[in-house]
Amino acid sequence: MPNRRDFLKTSAIASIGASPMLAAYGGGASASQRQKPVVVSTWRHGQPANAAAWEVLSDEGTALDAVEAGVRVTEANPETRTVGRGGYPDRTGVVTLDACVMDERGRCGSVAALEDILHPTSVARKVMEETPHVMLVGEGARDFALEQGFEKTDLLTEQSKQDWEEWKASQSDVTTPEPNVENEVGSDNHDTIGMLALDANGDLSGACTTSGTKWKMHGRVGDSPLIGAGLFVDNDVGAACATGWGEAVIRTAGSHLAVEKMRQGASPMEACRSVVERVRDLHGNPENVQVGVLALNTQGEIGAYGLQSGFEMAKYTPEGGNQLVEATPLQSSK
Numbered sequence: 288m289p290n291r292r293d294f295l296k297t298s299a300i301a302s303i304g305a306s307p308m309l310a311a312y313g314g315g316a317s318a319s320q321r322q323k324p325v326v327v328s329t330w331r332h333g334q335p336a337n338a339a340a341w342e343v344l345s346d347e348g349t350a351l352d353a354v355e356a357g358v359r360v361t362e363a364n365p366e367t368r369t370v371g372r373g374g375y376p377d378r379t380g381v382v383t384l385d386a387c388v389m390d391e392r393g394r395c396g397s398v399a400a401l402e403d404i405l406h407p408t409s410v411a412r413k414v415m416e417e418t419p420h421v422m423l424v425g426e427g428a429r430d431f432a433l434e435q436g437f438e439k440t441d442l443l444t445e446q447s448k449q450d451w452e453e454w455k456a457s458q459s460d461v462t463t464p465e466p467n468v469e470n471e472v473g474s475d476n477h478d479t480i481g482m483l484a485l486d487a488n489g490d491l492s493g494a495c496t497t498s499g500t501k502w503k504m505h506g507r508v509g510d511s512p513l514i515g516a517g518l519f520v521d522n523d524v525g526a527a528c529a530t531g532w533g534e535a536v537i538r539t540a541g542s543h544l545a546v547e548k549m550r551q552g553a554s555p556m557e558a559c560r561s562v563v564e565r566v567r568d569l570h571g572n573p574e575n576v577q578v579g580v581l582a583l584n585t586q587g588e589i590g591a592y593g594l595q596s597g598f599e600m601a602k603y604t605p606e607g608g609n610q611l612v613e614a615t616p617l618q619s620s621k
């Protein structure tokens with residue numbers, strides 16, 4: 288007789304093998320989605336990250352431990368080109384990382400423009416747990432990380448260095464950064480991972496981690512480490528995270544907006560749609576950029592919406608296992 292954990296592992300593998308991409312996710316939670324634990328994250332690299340988070344959740348671990356364990360997988364993977372080691376550098380050739388965490392008590396921690404440290408999410412958690420502050424940036428964040436025992440790591444891989452050199456050689460004016468284009472399916476320019484989890488105890492937490500847009504200006508900070516923009520958690524209501532064009536997410540306080548919509552009675556799906564609609568209204572429906580929003584409420588209901596097609600959500604639920612789902616795009620749903 289397989290135990291519950293074996294069953295979950297088997298169902299996850301079956302679902303990955305049988306259905307790498309499901310049809311557009313239609314929202315409206317069925318009874319089966321009202322289960323816990325649940326973990327959701329952005330893009331297809333969310334699947335291995337969710338698997339690590341699930342190990343924690345299925346062992347009665349906390350949502351906070353789960354999201355940290357989950358996104359660390361992505362941070363350590365040099366193949367993921369906009370998170371952690373192997374992430375694209377800024378236009379000066381330096382990799383700078385942004386990350387945050389938020390837990391069920393409304394506690395939060397964040398780091399931005401962090402250099403030389405492999406796991407910015409773990410540093411963000413230390414900021415939350417070991418300091419009276421929410422956010423540390425740049426040199427201060429790195430000094431703090433080193434004091435906390437994090438090791439110095441070279442984040443610039445040979446591949447990233449080569450890509451940067453090629454890009455630089457192609458620029459007539461390197462002081463003008465390329466605009467970030469986020470709407471290509473499978474593009475390596477939208478790999479930020481935002482992750483939300485609901486644990487067996489019914490508590491919510493989230494994490495968001497990125498190296499930001501490639502070839503960004505040195506010192507540029509996106510939405511990902513900003514509480515309320517890249518991530519927001521309210522244990523009485525739900526949690527949300529965002530990916531894509533960070534500047535647009537900041538302008539709408541996207542994740543906070545999604546959670547507040549849920550507080551007013553919106554489903555996670557409706558809440559995510561409201562955010563991308565707000566972005567569209569502010570920016571005239573830009574076709575060359577993507578914004579994607581994920582939301583998870585206290586009942587384990589999930590929502591995902593993209594401004595354009597191509598935004599993917601990885602979700603791991605007790606019933607469905609580890610699945611990749613293409614989010615509903617605003618463009619085709621009008």
Ligand code: SD4
Pocket residue numbers: 369469476477478479497498499500508509510511529530531532533534
């Ligand atoms: C940023 N939002 O720094 C991030 C990038 C991203 O998918 O999410 N890409 O703007």
